[in-house]
Amino acid sequence: MFSHIMVGANDVQASKVFYDAVLGAMGYQPGVFDDRGRCFYFTDSGVFAITPPIDGNPASHGNGSTIGFAAKDPAQADAWHAAGLANGGVSCEEAPGVREGGLGKLYLAYLRDPSGNKICALHRMA
Numbered sequence: 001m002f003s004h005i006m007v008g009a010n011d012v013q014a015s016k017v018f019y020d021a022v023l024g025a026m027g028y029q030p031g032v033f034d035d036r037g038r039c040f041y042f043t044d045s046g047v048f049a050i051t052p053p054i055d056g057n058p059a060s061h062g063n064g065s066t067i068g069f070a071a072k073d074p075a076q077a078d079a080w081h082a083a084g085l086a087n088g089g090v091s092c093e094e095a096p097g098v099r100e101g102g103l104g105k106l107y108l109a110y111l112r113d114p115s116g117n118k119i120c121a122l123h124r125m126a
Helices: 012-024 074-086
Strands: 004-008 039-043 046-051 067-070 097-101 104-112 118-124
Touching: 012 039, 012 046, 012 074, 074 104, 074 118
Parallel strands: 004 046, 067 118
Antiparallel strands: 039 046, 097 104, 104 118
């Protein structure tokens, strides 16, 4: 459904350190910069990118917005969360764990990246 997701960052280098760590915990390669100072993470299923805002205004998080990354199991979600905390992220929502609702059992871990964007590692429980 998605070709790419791009988030704004006020300090792209600090955000790259953070995303290299959290995405590295999921087995992805470090991001690469283009000539415009944007950082890209390429996968078989799409692209995730960090950019300074094109309009020149400061980056800000979207209130109510969350970007979810698929975790292969709860251990990977926990490693993702720990890597984020160790690299400038801030825990938000509840502690990582199982949540039950209309979509079944989900293992969720939430963080805010260095620019305040809310991200999540999600594993659908059997």
